[in-house]
Amino acid sequence: MSFKVAIIGAGSVGFTKTLVSDLFKVSEFSDIEIVLTDINEHNLDMIRQIIEKIVAVNELPARVTATTDRRKAVEGARYIMSCVRVGGLEAFATDVDIPLKYGVDQCVGDTLCAGGIMYGQRNIPVILDFCRDIREVAEPGALFLNYANPMAMNTWAALKYGGVNTVGLCHGVQHGAHQIAKVLGVADEELDYVCSGINHQTWYIDLRVNGRKIEKDELVTAFERHPVYSKQEKLRIDVLKRFGVYSTESNGHLSEYLPWYRKRPDEIGNWIDTSEWIHGETGGYLRYCTERRNWFETDFPKFLDEAAKPLAEHKRTTEHASHIIEALETGRVYRGHFNVRNGGIINNLPEDAIVESPGFVDRFGINMVEGITLPLACAATCTASSSVQRMAVEAAMTGDIELLKLAMLHDPLVGAVCTPDEVWAMVDEMVVAQEKWLPQYADAVPAAKERLVKSTVATRDWQGAARKRVRTVEELRQMAGAHR
Numbered sequence: 001m002s003f004k005v006a007i008i009g010a011g012s013v014g015f016t017k018t019l020v021s022d023l024f025k026v027s028e029f030s031d032i033e034i035v036l037t038d039i040n041e042h043n044l045d046m047i048r049q050i051i052e053k054i055v056a057v058n059e060l061p062a063r064v065t066a067t068t069d070r071r072k073a074v075e076g077a078r079y080i081m082s083c084v085r086v087g088g089l090e091a092f093a094t095d096v097d098i099p100l101k102y103g104v105d106q107c108v109g110d111t112l113c114a115g116g117i118m119y120g121q122r123n124i125p126v127i128l129d130f131c132r133d134i135r136e137v138a139e140p141g142a143l144f145l146n147y148a149n150p151m152a153m154n155t156w157a158a159l160k161y162g163g164v165n166t167v168g169l170c171h172g173v174q175h176g177a178h179q180i181a182k183v184l185g186v187a188d189e190e191l192d193y194v195c196s197g198i199n200h201q202t203w204y205i206d207l208r209v210n211g212r213k214i215e216k217d218e219l220v221t222a223f224e225r226h227p228v229y230s231k232q233e234k235l236r237i238d239v240l241k242r243f244g245v246y247s248t249e250s251n252g253h254l255s256e257y258l259p260w261y262r263k264r265p266d267e268i269g270n271w272i273d274t275s276e277w278i279h280g281e282t283g284g285y286l287r288y289c290t291e292r293r294n295w296f297e298t299d300f301p302k303f304l305d306e307a308a309k310p311l312a313e314h315k316r317t318t319e320h321a322s323h324i325i326e327a328l329e330t331g332r333v334y335r336g337h338f339n340v341r342n343g344g345i346i347n348n349l350p351e352d353a354i355v356e357s358p359g360f361v362d363r364f365g366i367n368m369v370e371g372i373t374l375p376l377a378c379a380a381t382c383t384a385s386s387s388v389q390r391m392a393v394e395a396a397m398t399g400d401i402e403l404l405k406l407a408m409l410h411d412p413l414v415g416a417v418c419t420p421d422e423v424w425a426m427v428d429e430m431v432v433a434q435e436k437w438l439p440q441y442a443d444a445v446p447a448a449k450e451r452l453v454k455s456t457v458a459t460r461d462w463q464g465a466a467r468k469r470v471r472t473v474e475e476l477r478q479m480a481g482a483h484r
Contacts, residue, residue: 001028001329004139006077008070008130009084009148010036011043013050013296017307019081020051021314022322024060028330036066037073044068046300053307070130075137079325081145082130082154086122087437089290094433095119096283101459102426103417105262105466107252107277108285110149111200112385113413117392118430120153121404122437124396127154131162143328145169145321146339151199152354152386155339156393159354167324167366168339168354170199174318176248177204183222183229184209195248196346196357196372199339201257201385202248203378216244232279235261235271243377252280257385259416268465282464290470298473327361334361338368346372348379353386384412399440401431401448425457 005023010016016036023029034051038044048066055062067073074080085092095115096106109115127146134142144166146154155168173195181191186209194206207214223237223246224230230237233251239258240246247254251272255261261271272280277288296303316322320336327334335358342355345368349355359368374382391407394400405427408414414423428448431438435445471479 002031002033003078003329004033004035004076005079005081005325006035006037006073006138007081007083008037008073009082010047010066011038011040012083012085013043013047013303014292015083015147016047017050017054018317019083019319019321021054021311022316022319023325024054024058024062024311025314025316026322026326026330029062029326031061033063034065035073035077036064037068037070039068041068046296046303049304050307053304054311057308058311071133071137074130074133076139077134077142078139079143079145079321080130080134080138081321082127082148084123084126084148086119086126087434089286089293091122091434091437092119092286092289094430096286098430098433099414099426100282100462100464101429102422102457103265103460103462104414104426105265105268105282105464106256106413107272107280107282108256109283110285111151111253111257112388113256113411114408114426114430116150116153117388117404117408117411118434120150120389120392121396121431121441122434123148123150123154124157124393125440127158128162131158131164131166134162134164141165143167143324145324147321150389151339151356152389153393153396156341156352156354156389157396159341160352160393161397168199168356169320169324170339170356171319172200172248172250172253173202173337173356175250176202176246179229179233180204180207180219180246183219183226184214185222186210194358194372195337196374197248197355197378198349198353198382198386198389199356200249200253201378201382202337202356203243203245203374204248205245205372205374205378216240219246232273232275234273235280238271243375245375245378250278252278252284255280256413258381259412262413262465263416265465272466274466274468277468280466282467284468287468287470291476294470294473295476299477324361324366328363328365331363335359336361338366340366340368344370346374346379348373348376349382350386350390352390353382354389381412384410388412396440399438399442399444401427401441401444404431404441421457425452425455425459428452428455 277284395404
């Protein structure tokens with residue numbers, strides 16, 4: 001088989017390597033064309049070298065090219081993947097640091113809460129540029145596979161305004177299922193599940209081990225007796241006890257999507273664990289990404305050497321992209337959980353919401369299971385977040401700063417922490433700080449600057465309840481050596 005795959009934001013080096021390696025594990029795909037594109041020429045050159053080495057070492061007939069010309073990359077592509085982070089770490093830092101001045105303590109800030117909403121404002125105009133290129137120069141009927149966060153907002157904009165066939169992809173469901181299998185003491189393949197909701201608020205509403213249904217009490221007991229997860233997932237376990245079902249998302253992610261666990265600084269420590277960033281550390285993902293970037297820059301030769309390993313040693317991952325493309329091209333059926341417009345898939349969530357739910361892929365496309373009903377508590381939580389996402393998407397499309405403030409006001413954690421005046425001031429400050437990535441708000445920025453000058457809203461110099469410093473490359477190397 002021969003077709004073209006374009007990867008936008010391919011400078012996400014490690015993730016791009018995984019996606020491409022997975023594709024090459026499908027025997028029929030040895031002759032495909034991979035085009036890598038990114039605005040960062042340095043990162044683009046690094047990933048080009050890595051993918052070219054994989055192709056050469058495994059003697060594949062595949063073609064690999066790299067270009068900063070996105071439109072050229074998309075031209076003739078049958079599949080287009082997006083892994084972009086608009087604004088990079090510079091903008092990401094303001095997503096975390098500015099809300100802290102107003103008392104909003106986030107672990108990640110890339111899906112919901114203050115950071116996720118602003119991330120969507122930066123991403124959506126760019127996503128629509130991608131969609132325009134896909135409509136105009138990609139292969140007719142091309143599929144846009146969006147991996148970029150905020151997943152629901154990006155996918156919502158692409159489907160409603162972009163006019164292209166789009167699916168949002170995330171690995172939270174697979175990771176959570178692996179965790180459940182571990183606490184139950186069974187192999188991954190022995191666990192069957194139905195997981196449904198919205199991205200990062202998806203719920204395992206049916207769990208079965210070799211056909212036997214797993215009830216809430218058994219799952220609670222399994223998590224509470226686990227020597228590691230009982231400490232790292234305290235918040236998720238608490239939600240499991242109260243909602244009756246387990247959430248896909250990590251302890252840190254879930255903590256910032258709900259209004260209850262991060263609103264009082266003196267109580268945040270009761271619910272998080274700082275052994276790894278993902279369990280709730282303040283700004284944890286920002287620190288992790290910064291350290292990874294510095295580490296990769298220094299140790300690139302080592303990563304290039306690792307690319308020389310034969311593909312036989314690469315275990316294909318559970319990332320959806322290669323499996324979806326394999327099913328579409330070969331007809332081998334793939335079951336996964338995908339982000340699409342609701343339209344009856346989940347009958348107690350809004351019709352226009354982007355939901356994450358089970359589907360099957362074959363030559364006929366992505367076929368979703370319809371008529372799912374979420375437990376009422378899960379539906380209530382997802383509906384609140386979907387309402388925020390809807391307002392945030394419309395604000396990003398129109399540059400309406402008042403609507404953006406309303407979206408922020410209705411965010412569960414922001415609303416639990418901030419007064420309306422604080423929300424209005426925080427949004428003004430974030431829009432001004434991110435001005436160069438927010439062209440749709442150009443007309444609103446001068447007035448926002450004037451309001452900030454006159455503002456009487458009190459802020460504070462606060463690093464959050466559980467912030468850690470960024471470690472040096474040498475420290476990371478020493479830790480890696482000690483671990484080995």
